[in-house]
Amino acid sequence: MGWLGWALLSAVFAAATAVLAKIGVKGVDSNLATAVRTTVVLVFAWGWAYALGAHGGLGRIERRSWMFLVLSGLATGASWICYFRALQMGDAGRVAPIDKLSVVLVILFAWAFLGEGMSVSKVVGGGLIAAGAVVLARG
Incomplete structure (x- = not known):
């Protein structure tokens, strides 16, 4: 696998x-x-x-x-x-999405500290994850 x-x-x-x-x-x-x-x-x-x-x-x-x-x-x-x-x-349905903002932070930290590339797809995808987390947490 x-x-x-x-x-x-x-x-x-x-x-x-x-x-x-x-x-x-x-x-x-x-x-x-x-x-x-x-x-x-x-x-x-x-x-x-x-x-x-x-x-x-x-x-x-x-x-x-x-x-x-x-x-x-x-x-x-x-x-x-x-x-x-x-x-x-x-609520678990509100806590978990905020916890998953870690994905956005990993993208940023990997770019800043590991030298991983930043791309349009990472910026857009990270932005969508952040926006989704906010929407779900407010719901």
């Missing part, structure tokens, strides 16, 4: 995450809910890596990669904490 198939599966699981989390966070402190979810992700991710034999490469990760993976993990944790708090306070 290519990148598109994996990306589509990611979208399906992300959608399931929003709905399942909205149900699960009811009556639970959002920080505690994030901790429970993170523990499940931790066990699942290590189980997956072990099952596929990827865990053997742990000692070969370079220092620079460690640094950026740790920073990415911290950003993920902060995102999840904010996401669960938003879900606890708002």
Whole structure:
């Protein structure tokens, strides 16, 4: 399966995450809910890596990669904490579109920091995503 198939599966699981989390966070402190979810992700991710034999490469990760993976993990944790708090306070159908503004930010950050090209399709598509998020959040 290519990148598109994996990306589509990611979208399906992300959608399931929003709905399942909205149900699960009811009556639970959002920080505690994030901790429970993170523990499940931790066990699942290590189980997956072990099952596929990827865990053997742990000692070969370079220092620079460690640094950026740790920073990415911290950003993920902060995102999840904010996401669960938003879900606890708002409708999933309004929170999720705002969360997906991350797509627009990725386009901008990839252009600014990774040297990825900016194109008319990225500008128009990013603008449509932003406009759609605003429309859905206001609805």
